[in-house]
Amino acid sequence: MTSPAPGRRAQGPAEPASADTSARRRAAGNGRDTPTCAIVGGGLGGFVTYTTLRHGGLEPAEIAVFGTDPDPAATFRAQAAAIRQRHMRSESDGHVQARTFPGLAVRSACRSRSIRPLLDSVRDRYRPTVDEFLAHVAEARRTSGWDASFRQERIEQVSAVDGGFSLDDHGVFAHVLLAPGHPGLAFPPGLEDDPRVVHAYEPHDYADEVAVVGAGMAAATEWLNALAAGSRVVSIRRREPARRPLNVERRYFTKRGLAEFQRSGREERVALLRAFTAPSYPPGPEWDEPIADAVAAGRFRVEPEANGAAQVICATGFRRGFQADPLLGRLVREHGVETAEGWIVLAPDSTVPALTDETRTLSLAGSCAQWGHPGADTVVGMKYAARGFLRRVRRWRTR
């Protein structure tokens, strides 16, 4: 451990390699003007981690956030707009503040002076609007100090070094959380270069007849969008979607289900994760009735292949697996990080075991962290990784 993080380097003369490590850490912890923590990814995963670290007592100067857009909701905003999403799939807890309370339902109740959001919330029926969520993110961004920590840089390489991780040429950080987001839009084989094709998360309108590929939440949203626009809809799917409120069973969002998940063996966990990523969308008449009406009117049908449709909308989500992400792929290759199929194997607290010890932390958040938490790509799952990261940072600071 001869290469201290930037925060430590700023504390005066370098100490010899044999110096007491706790003394060095104390020195580093006392200097709050240089970052010791880095968040790679300026999206919602990075932002949730940032608010959690700030809640944990870290100053903006102690945290460096690397991203391509200073608005943490930029990607989500564009994708939600593309599929004309009105309501979040997440519930009251799907907010970006560190503490669970107050949730979005409480905030909405206070704002609207109505008890309705609270009653909906206790019945698991509360779905915040996208606009409410985006306004909440904007408010949190304003009050959190995010802009003071944000650096508009794309990180290409994360390398483990003594006492931390170097991020390109931006220095060495003791604790790094990678939240690179989804590695790109997924298209079914053969449709990538089809001129009729547009991805659901890209801006688009609707032709008279629209083939929607996929059967998850985005696909269901697109069925309703296209029907509302007056189009005929052909649902291209090979299996029926599951109907569940959240993409992962609720019990997996707390220790009760998580402990069981995290105890599972390699094969079993891969199978579980595959099951969780199967297409699903929530039950309810708001989904079923428009489709039933359209079926009766001959405007909605299901087919296994997209044949002669004028427009093909691929509601097929995102590319999966660390191989699809250049940053993660390189990390795995260069450091021999353990993987299972497309997932990076993580400890229960979402850290990379081989690269995390008492002196440094490498955590993952977002879709790439599903090995640690099956709902890692949800806001609640992102918070789980962020809290694990905060625990590591705190432990390091108090040593």
Next chain:
Amino acid sequence: MAYTLSGRVQSRLAAALLPLLVACVLAVTLPAWWPLELAGLMLGVGLALDLVYDRALDYQPGWLALPLGLVELGAVMLAAREAEIHAPVGAAVAFYAGSWLVAQLLAHAGFPLLRLTYADDGGELGRLGLVAAAGTVAVFGAAGGYAWSQLPPVVHLSAGIHQGPIVIDKRQHLVGERGAIVRGGIVVRASHVVVRNVATLGGEYGIEVDRARHVVLDGVKVVGARVDGIHVRQSTVSIRNCTVAVPGGQTQGIDISFSAGMGMSMVENCTVVGGQQGIVVDSAEADIMGNRVSTTRYQAIAMTEMSMGMIEQNEVAGAVGSGIACVDQSMCMISDNHVSGTRADPSSPGIERQGGYGIVSDYKAEAELEDNELVGNAGRIGVFAGAEVTRPDD
């Protein structure tokens, strides 16, 4: 939330702390033990049900707290009845409702604010949970210790004859071993005294209770008292499982007098033999239940001088004069008694009310009768001097 079992228990213990402290304050200010007993019962029932919930509920939506709360309320009420916790129902339900509300507020807002990972951890509170559990145990421990310190001393009376009278003027329990006899009687002049399994022999009164409340005489035997077997004045007593045998003359087996307005007394499951009156309640409120009274020479059981109470399920046999008497503006509910063999008083020829009636209502008294068995008495029911007798089907 998907609670873990540990999370449920920790959350419940932590949420119980505030109601427990409120219960302590109530217990001191009332003063009464029921708030603490109820708080303990609520916690015990809740913890027991947590074991059930843990198996039955993988995930607990917020709305389920309401029906589960009602189920727990029912369970607590049943348990309180079994445990004989004499809490006023309205106050007890209000206490439960307040505690439930506190628990909900803590679960949804307080605990998530106090502990960042409360939801992730399925309701587990970490160190806070340990502190809360320790706090709860400490409060119960302190309350239990205080209660223990307040317990009256127990004086054991060895077998054999002890020269009396024994005068008890401090709160204590006097418990006799088998064969413990006090010659000359026992005098009780302090409240919350318990006399158990002691026999008295002779004396003016076998046991005298004077100006004391909440006195319990349990399993006592009184023989040969010159005036009254058990003589109670301006006091409230619970007399049960007793045996009283008094000689003739102007004697009463059990006499509870001049205690009006002090609360109910109770005479239950006693055997009284002889005396002018077997059990008499005079200017007092009392329930007389399940006793056996025989061979009295004036009235077997009597309520007189504006007394009030129930006379229920007693067996009266071989009385002279009258069996059960409700006299002098008293209000008596007389039900399910068996009165047999009552004879007219030969020493009072021509006095009608002494004519051997099974039941007498005399001088503006109001007697409500139901399901009494009157067998072989000289008269069945006598009503005199403006008194009334009513029956439910009248």
